[in-house]
Amino acid sequence: MHDIHQILKTYWGYEQFRPLQEDIVRSVLAGTDTLALLPTGGGKSICFQVPALALEGLCLVITPLIALMKDQVEQLNKRGVAAVAIYSGMNRREIDIALDNCVFGNTKFLYLSPERLLTELFQERVKRMKVSLLAVDEAHCISQWGYDFRPPYLQIADLRELLPGVPVIALTATATEQVKQDIQEKLLFKQQQVFQKSFARANLSYSCLYTEDKVGRMLEVLQRMPGQAIVYVRSRKQTVELAKYLQSKRIAAAAYHAGLKFEERSAAQSAWIQNKTRVIVATNAFGMGIDKPDVRLVVHLDLPESLEAYYQEAGRAGRDEKYAYATVLYGPNDVADLERKVTEAHPPLEFIRRVYQALANYYQMAVGSGAMSSFDFDLQDFAKNYKLKPLEVHHAIKRLEGEGYIQLNEAYFMPSRLMLIMDSIQLYEFQVIHPEHEALVRMILRLNGGEAFSNFVRVSERKLAQLVHLTEENVRKKLEYLHKLQVLVYEPQHDASQLLFTQSRQDAMNLPLDHAKLKRLRELALLKVREMGRYIETSDRCRTQLLLEYFGEISDKSCRICDYCLAQRKKERTLQEEEALRKKVLDLLQQKPYLPKELVQQFEAKHAEVVTTLLRELVDLGRIRYIESGKLEVN
Structure with a gap:
């Protein structure tokens, strides 16, 4: 096991951990199932990345957020740590290579969405992986009492049975007491171990x-x-x-x-x-x-x-x-409007089934087919095709997602990528027979070397076009042609929302929607x-x-900086200021009587209105009185 402080310094450049981070890391390294609650920006990723780097073997990271997944993989790769991610939009060969690298290569982190856990492809490979740690990010998604429940998260318990003895670290920024208990139960924690940084943000x-x-x-x-x-x-x-x-x-x-x-x-x-x-x-x-x-x-x-x-x-x-x-x-009307929107976000079961049937027709999927199939999805086009309102469709898809039938990922960018599937000898022979493609193939090899034979590599059609003196459109056509001839696998860039069928397509009329659960979720x-x-x-x-x-954290300490606390402090200052002004009025009148106007002139102009009000109050209370000359004196 490597020294955690040295890992922190080598890969992140930090001399020390933030509060709670080291305690969480040591808990994980002791093999203890651990729940870590750290606020947004509190450094959650370090809590599983550091112990994973200290241990021999691979860390599996379950997260529903593709953008976050891609960002963390990129950051780790920049730090010299081998990390890969599997998400919708990748073709089967890419997934195959990524999983092989986790079995036979030096990959340290595998990021994947919970929907992938029970696929046959993953289950067969994970048994052959040397997994040292299971990290569950956005762990509140496993609880029906949370605010973003996702049924596929419940499959993590089955994964734990395939990985006996592997500790789990669950991470989230927000969880009520009920959700904290639920996370630990659903993830089959062997013992309760919760590290929670206060939800208070002092700044x-x-x-x-x-x-x-x-x-x-x-x-x-x-x-x-x-x-x-x-x-x-x-x-x-x-x-x-x-x-x-x-x-x-x-x-x-x-x-x-x-x-x-x-x-x-x-x-x-x-x-x-x-x-x-x-x-x-x-x-x-x-x-x-x-x-x-x-x-x-x-x-x-x-x-x-x-x-x-x-x-x-x-x-x-x-x-x-x-x-x-x-x-x-x-x-x-904001609260009432939000209640109405939330009610609309839970449409009738008949409408949910109708949208599911329309999706099956849209992608021409037969009953029993399509498990883990991913498609580009254009909400506006789909709604127009089936004469539906886009917002109502969106709500129905969210409910189907909540029931675990599909998953909709918002638009994210995937650059163009390719992989050579001919070996070097076959490729040389191909270039001899097809000299019109030689310049492009040689440029791909020059830019990527042998990596293009074993992994998918990113390509820029624009850059290739400049280097081989062709138009971008010509380069795309050539790559598509080479793909057709099975010289390489070419995946053009795309930037569309992805709709993933997480289960085989079912008969819409008999789709087993849980009416009681949907009602409970609406009420929640x-x-x-x-x-x-x-x-x-x-x-x-x-x-x-x-x-x-x-969030179940009781404190009698005021933050002193929210709108209420600032108003209270201002009020306190005003009261203190009024008391000082009142004392000065009485002290002046102890010395001699004053006309009200003369008395007000003894104070700064900004206090004139307050002093005038104080004089009325003091007269009403009988502390001071008017005498025949119209002046005021202490009573």
Whole structure:
């Protein structure tokens, strides 16, 4: 076993762990099943990556977030650690090679979504892998009492039976007491072992501002508070409209949502990360896996559906532990509107079955076929084809996802990639017979060497076109032709949402939807909306205390920086100031009588109004009185 401090320094450049990280790492290395609750930006990945590097063998990482998966694999590879990911959109050969590298190669981390766990392809290989650790990220997804329940997470218990003696580390940023218990039970923890950093963020000022002009108030807040900001809204259309509005007010802003092309999303995100754009206006998916510590402000123009979601999104501010703000702007009907939207998000069973049947028709899938098949999915095109409303379709798909039949992954970018499937001798003979393809094949070999024979490698059609003096379109056509001739496997880039059938296609009319469970989930979702409403509408409690209480952490210590605490401190200062002014009034009148006007002139102009009010109060209380001259004296 390698020294964990040396690993931390070698791969991350840190001299020491953050609070709790070392305790979690040592618990894992002792072979103990461990649940780690660390807030957003609290360094969860180090808690499983460091012990995995200290142990001999492979770490399996289960996560539902493809963007996060790809980001962490890229970061590990940059640090010289062999890591691969398996997700929808990859062809079977790519998956085959990735799994082989985990069995026979030096791969240290395998990231995959929970839907992959029970596939025959994975189950046969995992038995031959030397697995040292099982890491379950976003572990709240395993609990029906959480806010993002995913049935495939329940399959992790079956995986544990295939990997006896392998410890599990479960990680999440948010979990109530009930969810914490559920995670440990569902993951078959041998003993309870929970490490939880306080949900309190000492540097984050929470506030909830009531307004009937959200856009105007948002502008006020942005103008008053400098620094990088995220503005969260519910719809894609809003992101674009608000970004344009802010630009018209000379605030550098950009829109970000899953419907934009990869180049647009990437440009908006990069400009914001590099501080060239100050404000990013985004839907709630933005921010996952983005390590930007200097966000000073997060504004919610629409209410999140739960306090868990709010805590995660607000927590993207102030990761550098400097002062930051999280502000919710809410109007008179926001809670009622959110309740209505949540109710609409749970459509009737008949409609869910209708959408499932339409999906099967759309992809021409026969009953009993299609398990783990992945397709590009265009919601607008699908809805138009079947004369359905896009939003209603989206809700039905989410329910089918919750029942474990399909999985919809938002648009993510996969660059073009290829792999040579002829050996070097066959390839040489091919080039002799087909000299018109020789320049392109030689350039692929020159750029990638022998790696192209054993693994899929990324290719840029634009770069190849420049090097072999062809158009991009010609290069694509040639690669497609070489793919057809089985010289290579070519996967062009794509940037579309992916729909994955996690089970074989079933007869829609007899689709066994769990009516009782769907009803319970709707009631739970509505309960979470009401908790969100209670949080924003409570005006007589510390905001941090309210959040802590929701997550089962009771504290009588006020944060001193939320809107309530700041108002209380201002009130205290005002009372102290009033008491000092009252004392000075009485001291002056002890010396001699004054006309009210003369008395007010003894104070700074900014205190004139308060002193005038104090004089009335003191007269009413009988502490001072008027005499015949119209002057005041102590009674």
